[in-house]
Amino acid sequence: MDTLLDRFIRYVKIDTQSAEESSAHPSTPGQMELARLLKQELQELGLSNIRLSDKGYVMAELPANTDKALPVIGFIAHLDTSPDVSGKNVFPLLFHDYDGSDLILGEGENLVLKAEDYPELKDYIGQTIITSNGTTLLGADDKAGIAAIMTALSHLQSSPDIKHGKIAIAFTPDEEIGQGADHFNVEAFGADFAYTVDGGPLGELEYETFNAAIAHIDIKGVNVHPGTAYMRMQNALLIAMELNGMLPVNERPEFTRDYEGFYHLNKLDGSVEAAKMTYIIRDHDREKFEQKKAYLESCVDFLSKKYCGAGIKLHMQDQYYNMKEKIEPFFHIVTLAEQAMEENGIEPLIRPIRGGTDGARLSFMGLPCPNIFTGGHNFHSRYEFIPLESMEAASRVIVKIIQLVEAQE
Ligand SMILES: [Zn+2]
Secondary structure, eight states: OOOHHHHHHHHHTSOOBOOTTOOSSSSSHHHHHHHHHHHHHHHHTTOEEEEEOTTSOEEEEEOOSSOSOOOOEEEEEEOOBOTTSOOTTOOOEEETTOOSSOEEOSSSTTSEEOTTTOGGGGGGTTSOEEEOOSSSOOOHHHHHHHHHHHHHHHHHHTOTTSOOOOEEEEEESOTTTTOTTTTOOHHHHOOSEEEEEEEOSTTEEEOOOOEEEEEEEEEEOBOOOGGGOTTTOBOHHHHHHHHHHHSOTTSSGGGOOTTOOEEEEEEEEEOSSEEEEEEEEEESSHHHHHHHHHHHHHHHHHHHHHTTTSEEEEEEEEEEOOTHHHHGGGTHHHHHHHHHHHTTTOOOEEOOOSSOOHHHHHHHTTOOOOEEEOOOBSTTSTTOEEEHHHHHHHHHHHHHHHHHHHHHO
16 A cells, blocks of 8 residues: 555655746646646545646545534645755655764765754654755655645545544645645635645644735936946946845844844846846734835835936835734634644644745635644755654644544534
8 A cells, every 4th residue: 555655755756846937827747747646646545526727726525424514624735846946856865764874865065964964853863864865855845745635535535433524635836936826716625724734844833924025126227438427327236235225134034033024135137227126025013014115115215316317116016914813713723733733742833934835825815724744844955854754743633633623523
């Protein structure tokens, strides 16, 4: 019979890296390939109402096996891997009975996961650690989530003594490029609440995300021959630098953590004639988030007045909001996950996400959706790794959540 490890290895070998620059849905064909494989495996597991949309969303249902009136619980994982690092020809390595030493991924200095650099490795001594060979990412984000869900379904199907209500499953494309919720049909999914299985290390449980906005700034300078520039030139590059200089240095990603928000300059292109800047703005607190946006606007206003010959345009757009406000009215679903972990001997680690999740957007679309761990570390990196035991624990937590709901109603 298929084990969780078999499934995981099978899924990571399909290249499902998403692509920001693509206008297709899903953004890359590999995601459709994995979606088709999962559709087939869901059929083999005997699930019902299996659907694969032309945009790459796989949905399925495990019907209830009890007459009790129970809420429909959803579990969601994403098909794609990060555009940051190649997901092509992933070659997973297994380190059985890990002894606490450096993990040699390949030949060469950069192909070592040093125990010194990753002290969290020592938490997994004696376990099986899975890495890539150091030339690609592993793809535990989020194929560990998919494998944990599929294994939980398989367990439920082979354990008819476990009574449960209807379970809804979705595998979604393009999470890593922020489009995972774009074509998610909440109504068709049919869950009362759901969990994304897309978190990090063992025990992670998340229901707070950033509020997020993106700002594009277009600066048109006044270009004159430098020899005759006196009191005439307005250098777009220098205006861009001045704008960045007005933003608080201590509110940059590299100087913030926990609940501290930031302005992040992630693109700057230009010449004397014209410059373009892109910032992302993040804060967990809605009020501080609005203040950050307002401050950036006021800086642009000031510079527009100061350099009236130049043109400075700001286009700012909200991207997603902190899901906390949508989860709080259904807080029992967080408590449920916490209890499911504790009953499996796992200490829940509740932390704010310094980012977003598909669950954040789904929560605002009417599907409250906290995030639970997969067990993985170093996501979006060639040094990504996951202990098999953590992934198995994720699968057990899924089953436990389902059992707790049945027992509580
Ligand atoms: Zn993910």
